[in-house]
Amino acid sequence: MPRTILYVDDDVALARLAERHLGRAGYEVIPATDGASAMTVMEKGGIDAVVLDHYLRAETGLDIFHRLREHDATIPVIYVTGSSDATIAIEAMKNGASDYVIKTVGEEFWPLMQNAIGQAISNANLRREKEKAEQEIRLGKERAEVLLAEVNHRVANSLALVAALIRLQAGSSKNEDVKEALAETQARITAIAGMHRSLYTSDDVRQVEMDKYLGTLVNEVQGTVVDRQGPSIRLDADCIALTSDRAVSVGMIVTELLTNAVKYAYEPGRDGEVRVLFKHQPDGKALLAVEDDGIGWKEGDTVQGTGLGSRIVKSMASTLGSSIEYVVRPVGTRAEIILDIAL
Incomplete structure (x- = not known):
């Protein structure tokens, strides 16, 4: 199944080149020239990664980047700039961009772009799988704790019943030594039952x-x-x-x-x-x-x-x-x- 890339750049010719080069690598490219059209595409869903150019006519890529993050913070963004000023790329990375690529006129630009997109999508998938696994672990832990609490509840009730039966037996005995021995046994069972009762009423x-x-x-x-x-x-x-x-x-x-x-x-x-x-x-x-x-x-x-x-x-x-x-x-x-x- 082809991956879908939102390519945000106001240079229409470059967007066509992106469709051709990235299309050969198996990507489906949807172009957008500004923030409004980019958000319209995002609203429809199905985007696997975003390529975002920094210099646009009426805004910068960082302006659009913040709007993209508010819409979906999990989609990887590859930031593109032709500036030699490294602070722009650093700022994009600080804001959560997955990678950045320096725009050049040479043929090396597209292989670098393909590599950045592939790495970004792979990393995003790994993060999602990790979050899913952690969520399953949390749910499993919660289910186990509920089950363990229920087990402790039932054990405590069963031991309390045994202690009550021993108390009845002690009350019906006419031998004082037997009564004393049964009373001590009851106290020991009650001590264990109390521990189980403490467990099922505890947060941990x-x-x-x-x-x-x-x-x-x-x-x-x-x-x-x-x-x-x-x-x-x-x-x-x-x-x-x-x-x-x-x-x-x-x-x-x-x-x-x-x-x-x-x-x-x-x-x-x-x-x-x-x-x-x-x-x-x-x-x-x-x-x-x-x-x-x-x-x-x-x-x-x-x-x-x-x-x-x-x-x-x-x-x-x-x-x-x-x-x-x-x-x-x-x-x-x-x-x-x-x-x-x-x-």
Whole structure:
């Protein structure tokens, strides 16, 4: 299929030469002598490139160039000038011309013109293909994010249903040890469900906003594990985003440490506070800590309960490339982990 060239020049004889020389190269040439006739041709469409002469009777090529750009900024323009002043060609290129050709009386003018037109059309096609590919990538990414958000929504709902069933089973059990084990299992499932819920309500389905996630998690633990007369929980978390797998590990650690703290940190019936901290640290790291002002516990002391929670915490800390540390304090217990945010 021949390419169509709009050739704007008030020299009728030169326009005829353009039709002959460019026609041999497979181009269809439509001549125009001024800006008005050029715009009329452009309005009809089907133009693949424009050859635009600088010196015209009533205007310059740059005057027409701006009007062409307003009509269609994607069509390549080859600027032609017979001036030896390079500033004209530079000005045209600055305004977005694809190339320029110096007008001469020799035979080399037409091969140079053909080459400039061919390169300009090829480059314009490449740009359009690139923009099309980028648009398809953007649309594909948007579809994938919508699908991923829907998947996270369904997973969160399914896990919430499992947690509810476990809660019903715990309520029907007459064995206190079974009730306690089921309550802890429910808290662990709820922690994972909360992460998925955070993902489908977030603007970025690849990242979990930890301050919001931990806020929901703390409320869940406070409502399902903690006796209303027992310790309260306070959260102090910076706005830090983690990938979903790392967010799950942090959530499981917080759940286990909180559960242990509210059950064992204070004497039965005594009020107190358990604090959860997630704070920025230097060099792209974050500090996760759970602390209380209770009776105190340090690493090496006898583990209360089954010890499953301690094993979960150590395992989750390992997946974060870190380890759990118990800080010696005058009163109470503080467990902390330093982790890399960007991993």
